Amino acid sequence: MADKSATRTARCACGQLRIELRGEPIRTYACACRECQRITGSAFAYRAMFEAGAIVARNGSTLSWHRSEGPGRWIEHVRCPDCGTLVYQQGEALGDRLSVSVGCFGDQAFPAPVMLYFASRKHHWLNLSVPVTG
Template sequence: MRSRTATCSCGQLRIEVQGEPLGIGVCHCLACQRRTGSVFAALAGFAAPYKVYGTATEYVRVGDQGAKFRFRFCPVCGTNLFHTEEGGDESSVGVAVGGFADPTFPPPQDSVYDCRRHSWVQLPPGTTIYEKNPLY
């Protein structure tokens, strides 16, 4: 089974995941834009088990429909590396695609909150587009 490791900018916080992603997506919601400091968040979901190395600072954000997401940041460099959903499928983890620093990482399959996508952002062909989050 393939293993991948994502790290923060300074290397203090790491997460090791196994297997292929359950899904890969981009989110254009305003909260993700503010959280990442970019115009969207690129995330890959992985099933447990996963291993975390280093120390993380946590922040819980409540989504539009009441779901609670626990984001983990490196307390040294501030990188937001991964998150889990409370009360949802807690056996999976969402990892920031950029943390893998792998230009061959597969492209997103889904794009959520397209209503907030910047007009100049182009999505890969075949990406499924949702105006909001289809899960809620």
Template sequence: MANAQCLCGALSLKLRETSKLIVACHCLACQRRTGSPFGLGVFHAIDTVEISGTATEFIRVGDSGRKVRCYFCPTCGSTVYWKPDALPSLIGVAVGALGDPSFPAPAFSTFERSKHHWVHVDEAVEHFQTSGLQRGT
């Protein structure tokens, strides 16, 4: 079992199962959400995650037209998790919120059409120019 939390610790998640669905997303929304050249998330079955604390919800519309609900700590502002309407049974958790430098590398690299030219992702990772989670894109 792993735990994720915001910077101040007021918002936390208990992850009761491990997941191999680790995604580096280079879309402009993830870049702006994280303040980094890409977002790194691990997706868990929603019923295996226990959320503690109060979160503020921000809803954005993705390139697909579907909503992504982002949840962040109202005290420190850290994004901890999100729920994409395109994947209703999953919850995305910010890998940085886990505070684990030994966390595995991503299995997918999505929205590489907006990837910074100096970011290099291992060739063993599946690469997609748009969303790789809805196969064929």
């Protein structure tokens, strides 16, 4: 059984922004939507979803950007103002959850994605052996 009191630290590339989260992620996922491709500058995003209350400490300043995610819905991207790393996201569609960029943990043993969202928009060579949506 996973240790619900264990903590993980996610940090930006320059180290100015750090968040400490308690517990295990609800799920890990990859997303190949066009927005995630643009935001990451890659073919997909790799993220871990946590309960919003999982953040037990935050050090450093942030820069937030809101974008529309469909009719009447928004998503907030929380970045480091110095290096620009997208550390986490929160939004209406996530409810009381937040989505943390897995690369910010620097943990090679982090759980693999269990789902690929917006598979219809993925690059032709991307082949993840996970269930797909959209």
